[in-house]
Amino acid sequence: MKTDILIVGGGASGLMAARFAAASARERGLVLQVTLLEKMPRPARKLMISGKGRCNFTNAKAWNEFSAHIEAGSRFVKNAFYSFDSAAVIDFFEREGMKTVVERGDRAFPASHHASDVVDALVRACHGEGVKIITECSVTDISIDSKGFFCARCADGSEYRASKLILATGGLSYPGTGSTGDGYRFAAAFGHSLSPTFPSLTALVPEGYKDCGGKPGKGHIPRETPLSALGEKLCGVQLKNIGARLYIGDSLVEEHFGDVDFTDGGLEGPLGFTMSRKCVKALLNGNKACVELDLKSGVPEAEFSARLTALWKEQGGRLRAVLGKLLPRELIPAFIAVHGNTVKGPGALAIALRSWRFPIAGFVGYERAVVTAGGIPTAEVNPKTLESRLQPGLFLCGELLDIDCTTGGYNIQTAFSTGALAGRSAALQTN
Numbered sequence: 279m280k281t282d283i284l285i286v287g288g289g290a291s292g293l294m295a296a297r298f299a300a301a302s303a304r305e306r307g308l309v310l311q312v313t314l315l316e317k318m319p320r321p322a323r324k325l326m327i328s329g330k331g332r333c334n335f336t337n338a339k340a341w342n343e344f345s346a347h348i349e350a351g352s353r354f355v356k357n358a359f360y361s362f363d364s365a366a367v368i369d370f371f372e373r374e375g376m377k378t379v380v381e382r383g384d385r386a387f388p389a390s391h392h393a394s395d396v397v398d399a400l401v402r403a404c405h406g407e408g409v410k411i412i413t414e415c416s417v418t419d420i421s422i423d424s425k426g427f428f429c430a431r432c433a434d435g436s437e438y439r440a441s442k443l444i445l446a447t448g449g450l451s452y453p454g455t456g457s458t459g460d461g462y463r464f465a466a467a468f469g470h471s472l473s474p475t476f477p478s479l480t481a482l483v484p485e486g487y488k489d490c491g492g493k494p495g496k497g498h499i500p501r502e503t504p505l506s507a508l509g510e511k512l513c514g515v516q517l518k519n520i521g522a523r524l525y526i527g528d529s530l531v532e533e534h535f536g537d538v539d540f541t542d543g544g545l546e547g548p549l550g551f552t553m554s555r556k557c558v559k560a561l562l563n564g565n566k567a568c569v570e571l572d573l574k575s576g577v578p579e580a581e582f583s584a585r586l587t588a589l590w591k592e593q594g595g596r597l598r599a600v601l602g603k604l605l606p607r608e609l610i611p612a613f614i615a616v617h618g619n620t621v622k623g624p625g626a627l628a629i630a631l632r633s634w635r636f637p638i639a640g641f642v643g644y645e646r647a648v649v650t651a652g653g654i655p656t657a658e659v660n661p662k663t664l665e666s667r668l669q670p671g672l673f674l675c676g677e678l679l680d681i682d683c684t685t686g687g688y689n690i691q692t693a694f695s696t697g698a699l700a701g702r703s704a705a706l707q708t709n
């Protein structure tokens with residue numbers, strides 16, 4: 279089958295690329311066929327589960343602040359961001375009939391709190407521009423034929439030819455949504471390399487948290503690994519407004535204030551995710567990592583010591599009773615299991631509460647990581663057009679590239695910005 283612009287992957291970046299390719303062609307008075315191939319039965323499965331089903335689809339911060347949340351690829355993304363920034367994204371969805379609410383931290387969600395509204399709006403926008411979306415179409419390999427057309431072969435035996443190709447296949451995380459890293463192989467066929475990938479925004483597994491059969495490894499600990507007795511005690515505990523410090527080896531590398539959740543995966547929640555990128559990288563490099571929680575962050579040290587001394591006296595030195603006045607009830611069994619034998623007085627208790635150390639044994643992998651760090655090196659792609667520097671007519675966008683951000687709507691915005699620019703550039707180069 280022949281088409282003018284072919285997009286492989288119907289996630290956030292691919293749908294936006296398709297819509298902008300078709301709209302740009304129309305604005306120039308051209309009639310171009312834009313075709314998008316998506317391997318899953320429906321497009322954008324990942325967007326559907328994003329933001330816990332609410333889809334935090336952008337972040338309303340201006341570039342200076344926004345860019346501080348891009349962990350890799352910030353300079354590369356700048357041009358794409360300015361050509362379709364968060365205000366433009368919010369406006370785009372409003373025009374498609376989707377209202378937005380902006381919450382704490384400038385995070386934008388559909389006002390309905392349904393991620394499906396974002397996906398429906400994207401699909402509607404594509405259809406409105408005449409984009410052909412073909413689902414259950416898994417591309418297996420891509421080459422260039424003798425006439426210089428990209429030729430994508432699919433698992434069902436179909437073939438698509440186009441003069442312009444946009445790869446928008448995402449990374450490796452949550453493979454159940456269709457993102458299984460196929461694009462790395464497709465790009466490699468055109469000479470692209472791969473910056474090593476690793477899961478980020480993922481749960482960190484403290485030593486002794488999972489029952490790893492006595493062999494806690496430094497690295498991937500699958501989510502389904504059963505909890506240990508300590509893990510059972512901690513799982514479900516949510517800690518608000520605490521301090522967290524990440525140590526790599528003996529060096530303090532990050533310090534945060536916020537919320538931590540203990541889940542069936544390990545230590546996560548906003549602070550766990552924030553620390554996960556550096557922590558995973560360190561473990562993969564063979565370094566030791568440790569998270570230290572300060573359960574009484576913000577309380578001046580002298581004031582806290584005086585309060586503990588008084589409490590200890592008042593409760594007759596009974597640890598459980600003292601803790602009952604200081605900690606959420608559900609955290610006490612785990613705290614006693616870890617510190618019960620060493621805490622014999624208010625001084626030791628103060629240290630345990632303000633610096634509870636969790637040496638990290640490993641991390642949950644791509645099976646439940648929010649993003650993939652690493653990918654196709656941005657140096658191999660022109661930031662002004664998103665065209666490959668190695669293969670004319672080939673464009674790359676979204677999480678497939680070596681770009682990743684913190685949580686807060688930054689990843690989807692980046693996928694939208696790079697997708698829109700890739701689509702527009704591909705259309706501009708097509709007659």
Ligand SMILES: Cc1cc2nc3c(=O)[nH]c(=O)nc-3n(C[C@H](O)[C@H](O)[C@H](O)COP(=O)(O)OP(=O)(O)OC[C@H]3O[C@@H](n4cnc5c(N)ncnc54)[C@H](O)[C@@H]3O)c2cc1C
Binds near residue numbers: 289325328415457686
């Ligand atoms: C649980 C979860 C929650 C998240 N929440 C948020 C959030 O609230 N805010 C935020 O900013 N970010 C969030 N993210 C991250 C964000 O969703 C992604 O960074 C973003 O969706 C990436 O978009 P993409 O288009 O590059 O890739 P993807 O969304 O992964 O899309 C790639 C598409 O390509 C298709 N594909 C792959 N290979 C082939 C092939 N061979 N043939 C045909 N099709 C193929 C896949 O099926 C998939 O549909 C979340 C991620 C997860 C996993």
